[in-house]
Each structure stands twice: as C-alpha cells, then as structure tokens.
Amino acid sequence: MQSQELFSLAEAGDTNAQFHLGAMFYEGRGAAQDYAKAADWFGRSAGGGYHEALNMLGVMHYHGQGVRQDFTRAADCFRLAERYSFNDEPLYDDIAADWRDRLLSPEAVDNKRQFLHRARVLGGEARYGIGSGLCGTAAETAVSHAARGLFGSAAALGNGRAMYSLGVMCRDGQGVRASKTRALMWFMLADRAGLAKAREARAALEAGMQQAELERAEKLMRRWLRVYPADTELAAAA
Incomplete structure (x- = not known):
C-alpha cells in the first residue's frame, strides 16, 4: 500500500491503517523516523479498538520514545492488551533485554528493586512474558532472581x-x-x-x-x- 493511500485511510479512521502508519514512523520505514508521530497514530489506532497498538504504546511509554517515560502508563497499556487477549511476547522480550542489561550493571541491586517494584503494576501474563525473556541468561544470579520474582508474582495472580x-x-x-x-x-x-x-x-x-x-x-x-x-x-x- 502506498504511503499516501495509507495516510488517507488513517485520516478517515481506519484503525489498521493508523497502526501501520504508526509502525512506519516508529521504524523509519517509508518515512523519516518520528517517535512522536508514531505515538500519535498508535494512540488513535488503540482508541479505535486496535489492540496491537496498545502493546506498541506500552513499549513507547516504557522507553520514553516520543512520549514522557511513564512505567505506570506502559503497564496500563500492556494490561489492556492482555485483557483483550493480545499478547506479544517478543515485545516483552525487548523489555526484558533492556532490564537484563540494567540488572547486570554495577547498580544491579538497586535496579532489581526498581524493576520488581515497577513490575507489580503489570498483569500476570505480562509478568510471565518478561520473566521468560529474562530467563535467557538464567546463569546470572541477579537476572534469575528477578525472573523468579516475576514468576512468583504472576503465579500469585x-x-x-x-x-x-x-x-x-x-x-x-x-x-x-x-x-x-x-x-x-x-x-x-x-x-x-x-x-x-x-x-x-x-x-x-x-x-x-x-x-x-x-x-x-x-x-x-x-x-x-x-x-x-x-x-x-x-x-x-x-
């Protein structure tokens, strides 16, 4: 689909087109990368009921891409996507990879505490997904403990x-x-x-x-x- 046609459909309220336009700006594919525009189009798509857009909004709020970094808002997006039965574990893996680096930093103890605190606002499936991503380096003590903490809190749910x-x-x-x-x-x-x-x-x-x-x-x-x-x-x- 040509960019102009995609834009016209998105402006007309087509949630699928809005999502793909957001992805185009997010990835810099077919247009200059622009996180603010990506967040805007993902937001419109999610508002229209396109649940995959909720996960992308969660990622953007988590990383502060085009929007103010807000872990609570990110969790809300993931939780809504989970409620509508849209679970994208590769996105959870992306977040897990980010935290894996932080957990293995010299400030690992503080990072682990922050990580588990922020994870408490996530739903059970999101906690499980991120914990699974962390298990890729289960030999590392800080990481395996964080994964176990996530699995335990998800199990409690x-x-x-x-x-x-x-x-x-x-x-x-x-x-x-x-x-x-x-x-x-x-x-x-x-x-x-x-x-x-x-x-x-x-x-x-x-x-x-x-x-x-x-x-x-x-x-x-x-x-x-x-x-x-x-x-x-x-x-x-x-």
Whole structure:
C-alpha cells in the first residue's frame, strides 16, 4: 500500500491503517523516523479498538520514545492488551533485554528493586512474558532472581505458565536450590490451571518420589491456595 493511500485511510479512521502508519514512523520505514508521530497514530489506532497498538504504546511509554517515560502508563497499556487477549511476547522480550542489561550493571541491586517494584503494576501474563525473556541468561544470579520474582508474582495472580516455570526452576535448580517437592507443588498448581505440559511434568516427577514427599507437595499446594485463592488464569497448552 502506498504511503499516501495509507495516510488517507488513517485520516478517515481506519484503525489498521493508523497502526501501520504508526509502525512506519516508529521504524523509519517509508518515512523519516518520528517517535512522536508514531505515538500519535498508535494512540488513535488503540482508541479505535486496535489492540496491537496498545502493546506498541506500552513499549513507547516504557522507553520514553516520543512520549514522557511513564512505567505506570506502559503497564496500563500492556494490561489492556492482555485483557483483550493480545499478547506479544517478543515485545516483552525487548523489555526484558533492556532490564537484563540494567540488572547486570554495577547498580544491579538497586535496579532489581526498581524493576520488581515497577513490575507489580503489570498483569500476570505480562509478568510471565518478561520473566521468560529474562530467563535467557538464567546463569546470572541477579537476572534469575528477578525472573523468579516475576514468576512468583504472576503465579500469585493465578498465571499457570508462571507456575510451570517455577516448577522447572525448582526441579532443575535454576537460580534456586533444587527441590522435587516444591517443583511438584508448582506443577500441580499449573496442572490445576489447565496447562497440559504441567500434567506431564507432574506425572514424570511423581514417579520417582516417595509417599512422604508426595504428601508434602500436596500440603504445600493447599497452603498456597489458602493464601492465593484467586481463580487461575487458564493457560493455553504449549
């Protein structure tokens, strides 16, 4: 589609055209890169119900691209996109990569504290997505701890995929002391959330455990559910 035609459609209120015009200015593709114009067109598109634009607005507010940097507004955009079932994990990976660099800086402790504080306003799926992106360098202590913190807070909101990821970390000793009992607890919770691979992981782990360990995992799961009784976020089988 020619730029002039795209612009005409966007001006006429076509949300798809508005989104692609925003992307054109954001990427500097077919026009000079202009973050302010990109944010304007993404905003119009999102206002018309084009949910993919919400994620792009979230990224721009997160990085302060063409708009004032505002982590709360970024979180609101991600949360709305999540509510409308639009999840773009590569965007979460982009944010995770940004924070991975910060977490490994000399000010890692302060950055980790800021990171987890800002993440608290995100929805469960966004927390899971960013945590997954951070796990790319799980060998780094600061990063793996931040990922675990994100998974834990997402699990508290009922996110099944975060529960499964915590199970894997506990089973394999990734950034945490290996514990079959705690791993089983997380797999059981993820299984309750409807995650197919959690059921498989649970069965494989249970096969090599003693009865006392199984009972301990069951007790831990019931304790978790008493503290966090919220409905689980049903996760699509992966």
